[in-house]
Amino acid sequence: MSADKQKGEVIRVLVVEDNPDDLALFREYLLSVESVRVSRWVIRSAETLQSALDSLKEQDVDAVILDLTLPDSSGLNTYLKISEQVPACPIIVLSGMEDESLAIDLVKRGAQDYLPKSNLNPDLIVRAILHAIERQSLLQKLAEVNTALMHERNEVTQLQMQLIQAEKLESLGRLAAGVAHEVRNPLAMLQMGVDFYTRRPGPKDENEETMMEMMHDAIARANRIIVEMIDVSKSTQLEIKTDDIVTCVREVLNLTRHNVIKESINVIEKFPESLPKLQFDRSKIEQVLVNLISNAIDASPREATLEISASMGSVGRVIPDKGLRKLKQPRRGDEVVIIEVRDYGQGIPEDKIGKIFDPFFTTKPTGVGTGLGLSVSKTIVELHNGMLTIENAPPCGVRSRIVLPVASG
Ligand SMILES: Nc1ncnc2c1ncn2[C@@H]1O[C@H](COP(=O)(O)OP(=O)(O)OP(=O)(O)O)[C@@H](O)[C@H]1O
Ligand SMILES: [Mg+2]
Incomplete structure (x- = not known):
């Protein structure tokens, strides 16, 4: 084997052809061509559509050479079934005189190329296969770039x-x-x-x-x-200090104890032994927590359970990475502390959930709520480079989370 040839790749091809003579000729042609881009051909064959589909299920190939007329399928159907099973694999259609126009049509529908059986030669076959693989890989890359662009566009x-x-x-x-x-x-x-x-x-x-x-x-x-x-209006300035978030949560629970007792709410606290100290403005985060806990109590029936917890997590694992975020908000893999307020109340109707952060949106009677609580809370948490999420949680009630970044360094 020449040095050049060793540099090439192993190319795996599935030839779907029911005529043993054509198949043998094809194999002979492929093996006879030396190409710097191919170190070795692995040629598998199938005589029916079904055996081709089974073979593709078992092992990947780099290209499929497809005769459209098989004992169990013919024409367009043969192509559609194969391309449905391996949409990312280049397919080269083999055409006889009678189905050449169909073959051309298939190239328009996504087949990478077609080879007229009457005019085959080794160089033509190899070039068609290598070009098909190349084009398919470019298409793949284009699709990836396109997805990334769509993502960027959404972010913008x-x-x-x-x-x-x-x-x-x-x-x-x-x-x-x-x-x-x-x-x-x-x-x-x-x-x-x-x-x-x-x-x-x-x-x-x-x-x-x-x-x-x-x-x-x-x-x-x-x-x-x-x-x-x-x-x-977020004109307020933060007074950021290194502080203990659990102490802050406990203080707010003390502040709201009166309402908890009045409504006979059963509060369950889950705080870990230790959490890293965070950088935050205590009175502002207290303001957020008072609002989340008051909202939870307002929505809960008497004697309901209210769970308050704090925990460590990372974006993407505990907190879903929604892909869209403000520039300074935590990104995938970032370590965060999550303070969660979970109630088992009436929940938020689906048609209202998109409005709860709007200033002055409230479902409470006049004089009870101003509808500014969540809007102010969101602004405060985002000023801390964090996230505030509110969602309905099965079987009932709402899960509110304050996600604060663990400051690095
Ligand atoms: N835990 C919850 N369960 C059910 N609905 C909730 C919950 N939290 C918020 N909501 C809904 O979101 C609305 C807006 O909440 P937000 O805290 O902004 O204002 P508010 O509580 O109505 O008034 P304010 O907090 O200004 O006194 C509430 O009126 C309520 O309809
Ligand atoms: Mg409120």
């Missing part, structure tokens, strides 16, 4: 949507700042008035007292909405 679209959202939030922020400025002073005046009448000496009737209390609550609520609107 996603980023554009995020930009639009960011711009919306920024305008909302500017609006909020204006509203805060304009409305806070009149609200303060109203509050002073309420305080004045509440503290006024002398007897008050019951209606008067109830009215004062209602006005006081309404002013407090209006103030809260303004503060939250400014929060949504």
